[in-house]
Amino acid sequence: MSFDKLKLSKRLQKSMESLGYLTPKEIQVKSMSRILGGQDIIAIGPDGSGKTTTYILSVLSGLKFNVPDAPKVLILAPDQECVQAIVDQFYLISKNKDLSIIGLRAGGSMEQEIEKLVDGVEIVVSTPNRARAVYLKLGLNLNLIHTIIIDDAEEVIKNGMITPVKELVQSAKKCQHLVFSTVEHEKLHQMIDGFMVSPALIEVEELAAEKLNVNxxxxxxxxxxxxxxxxxxxxxxxxxxxxxxxxxxxxxxxxxxxxxxxxxxxxxxxxxxxxxxxxxxxxxxxxxxxxxxxxxxxxxxxxxxxxxxxxxxxxxxxxxxxxxxxxxxxxxxxxxxxxxxxxxxxxxxxxxxxxxxxxxxxxxxxxxxxxxxxxxxxxxxxxxxxxxxxxxxxxxxxxxxxxxxxxxxxxxxxxxxxxxxxxxxxx
CATH class of the missing domain: 3.40.50.300 (P-loop containing nucleotide triphosphate hydrolases)
Structure with a gap:
């Protein structure tokens, strides 16, 4: 299957091809149509299975590229390194240096971040703790959010961020929720079951091509x-x-x-x-x-x-x-x-x-x-x-x-x- 089957724009298709991706990953084939259709999803797959690229493509496909005002997409990641990697990946795939995106930095200048948010940003990437802190300072407007994404959800849980995730989701209006994790377990459901609406569970298994001789x-x-x-x-x-x-x-x-x-x-x-x-x-x-x-x-x-x-x-x-x-x-x-x-x-x-x-x-x-x-x-x-x-x-x-x-x-x-x-x- 080629990327045109995922209903991506010609611009995104060319971008993926230029990055060496000629065919979509299994998780993209299984989830993109559901995401673009507005359904909540829980996507489970190992590292390298294409989870982050999946939601980046879906977000870029849904952007109207109007004059930015309040954020439309909130992406929550477990740590600052992941936040920066996600922002970099957005720029890499979009081929747009003027993309309306901000990565909130723990320990950075909150005043400067709030100024940028007030000026207008469409995509916000942050750890749950930092996003919550900025929100409580009335710097993060969640009224127009239409998609909340939790990436590496298992690590978010491991880092003890369940409470800020729940608080941010509850503070947003009705929106789509996308959860990406390497594993599905009880603690994951404790965090998300209260806000997910009839989610589709999508699982992919990508084991190594060569099996090791193990007990x-x-x-x-x-x-x-x-x-x-x-x-x-x-x-x-x-x-x-x-x-x-x-x-x-x-x-x-x-x-x-x-x-x-x-x-x-x-x-x-x-x-x-x-x-x-x-x-x-x-x-x-x-x-x-x-x-x-x-x-x-x-x-x-x-x-x-x-x-x-x-x-x-x-x-x-x-x-x-x-x-x-x-x-x-x-x-x-x-x-x-x-x-x-x-x-x-x-x-x-x-x-x-x-x-x-x-x-x-x-x-x-x-x-x-x-x-x-x-x-x-x-x-x-x-x-x-x-x-x-x-x-x-x-x-x-x-x-x-x-x-x-x-x-x-x-x-x-x-x-x-x-x-x-x-x-x-x-x-």
């Missing part, structure tokens, strides 16, 4: 740190299956906390690799862990730990996502004929990194159901609730029923799943 990967989606601990305790009860396990966390402090949070019945089986405090049961050589039958669970902090030889350890758990995704990827790449299974725990805020890892390795992690009767910790209530198969309300949007394409006719626990996978691998 089988499984993913548990959990709401918070405490539920991660509850889940790990639940899984480790099956010592017949999980007979030799390594668990990676990000810091030595977390390693110590996790070691003390596991069931007391595991005390003699748990060791911590080079722990923070000498009184913790420790080990400094991974080969000793492999050889000692009494040691079943090894907790390792990514902090200050060099690459370890994981051969001979059948189960690798990532309790947290490493700061560098390559760290996790290197651990799950097959290096010998031994079979290993990789389990990753991720909260809503960690799911974007999971998507990046999947994109890099060219494969998706298999999402496993949380065990029945698992205690789900609620930070608001300060207590736990149990998963009930007849009532999934405690799970929230992050634990919605799987899509039909991903659904299974069975619901195996991790232990049984591990047994079946290992048996299948060994023939």
């Amino acid at each position: 089988d990967m499984f993913l548990y989606q959990v709401p918070n740190f405490t539920t991660k601990i509850n889940l790990l305790n639940s899984l480790m009860l099956d010592n017949e299956v999980f007979d030799k396990v390594i668990i990676f966390v990000n810091s030595k402090l977390t390693a110590q906390k996790l070691g003390k949070s596991l069931h007391r019945k595991y005390n003699d089986e748990i060791v911590i690799f080079n722990p923070l405090f000498f009184e913790d049961k420790s080990i400094s050589d991974i080969e000793l862990f492999k050889q000692e039958d009494a040691h079943r669970i090894l907790i390792v902090a990514n902090e200050g730990t060099e690459v370890l030889d994981l051969s001979g350890i059948p189960y690798i758990f990532h309790f947290e996502i490493p700061e560098n995704n390559d760290t996790l990827i290197q651990r799950i790449i097959k290096s010998n004929t031994e079979e290993q299974l990789s389990f990753t725990f991720a909260t809503d805020l960690e799911l974007p990194e999971i998507k990046k890892i999947e994109h890099t390795v060219g494969q998706k992690m298999e999402v496993l159901d949380l065990p029945e009767k698992l205690s789900i910790y609620s930070a608001k209530k300060g207590n736990t609730s149990l998963i009930d198969d007849d009532n999934d309300g405690t799970r929230g949007a992050a634990f919605h029923q799987k899509k039909e394409s991903n659904s299974k006719t069975y619901n195996y626990g991790a232990g049984k799943k591990a047994k079946m996978t290992m048996k299948k691998k060994k023939g």
Whole structure:
């Protein structure tokens, strides 16, 4: 398909071709007609899938290029770097140095920005916090806004900007809302469900063309740190299956906390690799862990730990996502004929990194159901609730029923799943 099928102007088509884009991205094909038709959309896709270009093309297609007065489009981005990148991309695609656009700068002169806004600007790009601050100074007129766009919504949430987003949207008149994110999760819906009107959900998956040879990967989606601990305790009860396990966390402090949070019945089986405090049961050589039958669970902090030889350890758990995704990827790449299974725990805020890892390795992690009767910790209530198969309300949007394409006719626990996978691998 060519860009003329998207009903772009000849000027925009030539601009895209001059930039080396001869055909539209999948997300543009699926969403442009809906956006130009005025529908609210939630567009989910990995980095590089064309999300930003999609809304830039739609905004430029809708501009009348009249004498600017009050802003027509408000674009919210997670940080100043993103704000500047979006403004630059607008200029690049529009080929118009006189484009009526402003990027509000956190820490910049608010008086100068307000003067420019009063003079007339059609497109405003800003972080939610800066836009809200200018609005409260009566410098940002939202009365004529017809489109509000939230880019990198998952990062906006991660940066703690849900409240200013809601306040800005509520202050604007009735308008179109476009939300772009790498992942859909409960926190995203908590932010946008109050103002989206019958949105179309558009998802694209662009995995790497070449698949890496990695171990089988499984993913548990959990709401918070405490539920991660509850889940790990639940899984480790099956010592017949999980007979030799390594668990990676990000810091030595977390390693110590996790070691003390596991069931007391595991005390003699748990060791911590080079722990923070000498009184913790420790080990400094991974080969000793492999050889000692009494040691079943090894907790390792990514902090200050060099690459370890994981051969001979059948189960690798990532309790947290490493700061560098390559760290996790290197651990799950097959290096010998031994079979290993990789389990990753991720909260809503960690799911974007999971998507990046999947994109890099060219494969998706298999999402496993949380065990029945698992205690789900609620930070608001300060207590736990149990998963009930007849009532999934405690799970929230992050634990919605799987899509039909991903659904299974069975619901195996991790232990049984591990047994079946290992048996299948060994023939």
